Amino acid sequence: MIPTITVFEWVPDFARGYVRDMRARWAFEETGQDYAVDVIDFDRVKSPAHRRFQPFGQVPSYRDDAVEIFESGAIALHIARAAPGLLPADPAGQARAEQWVIAALNSVEPYVMQLAVVDIFEADRAWSAERRPKVIEDIRGRLVDLSAALGDKDWLDNSFTVGDLTMVCVLRGLHDSRLLEEFPNLAAYVARGEARPAYARALAAHLADFAAEPVAA
Amino acid sequence: MIPTITVFEWVPDFARGYVRDMRARWAFEETGQDYAVDVIDFDRVKSPAHRRFQPFGQVPSYRDDAVEIFESGAIALHIARAAPGLLPADPAGQARAEQWVIAALNSVEPYVMQLAVVDIFEADRAWSAERRPKVIEDIRGRLVDLSAALGDKDWLDNSFTVGDLTMVCVLRGLHDSRLLEEFPNLAAYVARGEARPAYARALAAHLADFAAEPVAA
Secondary structure (H helix, E strand, O other), X not given: OOOXXXXXXXXXXXXXXXXXXXXXXXXXXXXXXXXXXXXXXXXXXXXXXXXXXXXXXXXXXEEOOOOEEEOHHHHHHHHHHHOOOOOOOOHHHHHHHXXXXXXXXXXXXXXXXXXXXXXXXXXXXXXXXXHHXXXXXXXXXXXXXXXXXXXXXXXOOOOOOHHHHHHHHHHHHHHHHOHHHHOHHXXXXXXXXXXXXXXXXXXXXXXXXXXXXXXXX | OOOEEEEEOOOOHHHOOOOXXXXXXXXXXXXXXXXXXXEEOHHHHOOHHHHOOOOOOOOOEEEOOOOEEXXXXXXXXXXXXXXXXXXXXXXXXXXXXXXXXXXXXXXXXXXXXXXXXXXXXXXXXXXXXXXXXXXXXXXXXXXXXXXXXXXXXXXXOOOOOHHXXXXXXXXXXXXXXXXXXXXXXXXXXXXXXXXXXXXXXXXXXXXXXXXXXXXXX
């Protein structure tokens, strides 16, 4: 079978462009691999049948003839290993690319996600307004360090890797906050990622697969 | 050079056993690889010289003759690939092990970490007491899913992998909360991990390397 990922049939406007199947789609496009999508709704994503592939009831999950996995970071790494384009040829470079994937997922995204928590998922909670400045302060701390690590380089290592792909996807979650504007090298880094033709193809396909309205069960 | 990780010279009692060099030490022990430690203090971990290896000014970072990386998850995977013991022989099993490493770091640990935020790092903030029940509710949601995925198996896949090593380290962060007691299969899973001889050796070495008191600069 052609490698297949699950994607949502519909999400609200604010989530379009940001659902994590973008990471898999972009990796497929950078490495020139064909893929198929299995479009699922909110009922099916939480069903026991889908949770067998994705225990947390989310998208994307990934299947090919040999492998069934979940976690967008693991999926992006799996796609990156299947064809050239997202990993250096040398083992040390591959280890550093994987390091940046995990840094994006464990040292940056948990902070970025807290902004979505206070602004969206817990916007109606009594504590969110009071807590928000601390969330911003924590994100800014991570951006200071990441900005220093990037310096004046185009990418986090010598060439664009699956680590940059993952980091750009995570940092894009800060667009509305305007925090990236405080770090011109990071803003330019995200813009460089978003300017890649493979990114544009992934985004177009991601958006095209959404229904206009949620489909009634 | 012998593979070398940075570790802290001193941490407060509540953090002993939980600093992330445990993940690297345990991986070394499971795979029977010798390693050395570079014991550093809080000043040096934040220094430009160390940030060149670890941009976020944390431990552990890892060096050998070929590779310099940071991120405990990437380090554990790198150690797991260097010798048998933590990864299945088949590529599909390896992909699933990597999936569980990333699930621990991106789908479970960000929730667990919020408990340390409200109980320790932001314990003095006005919102923490009010927010804490929601933090517990979110963690419980993840544990429901993880408990279902584990079922009655000993490990998340067919045998103990670097994915279990990482997940057990993440779940150990819940010991004080008693949340694991609500999920007997997860409590038993963590206990099985902690009962491994390699874990005991890693923990003993981790604890032995701490100074009794912070050393004056």
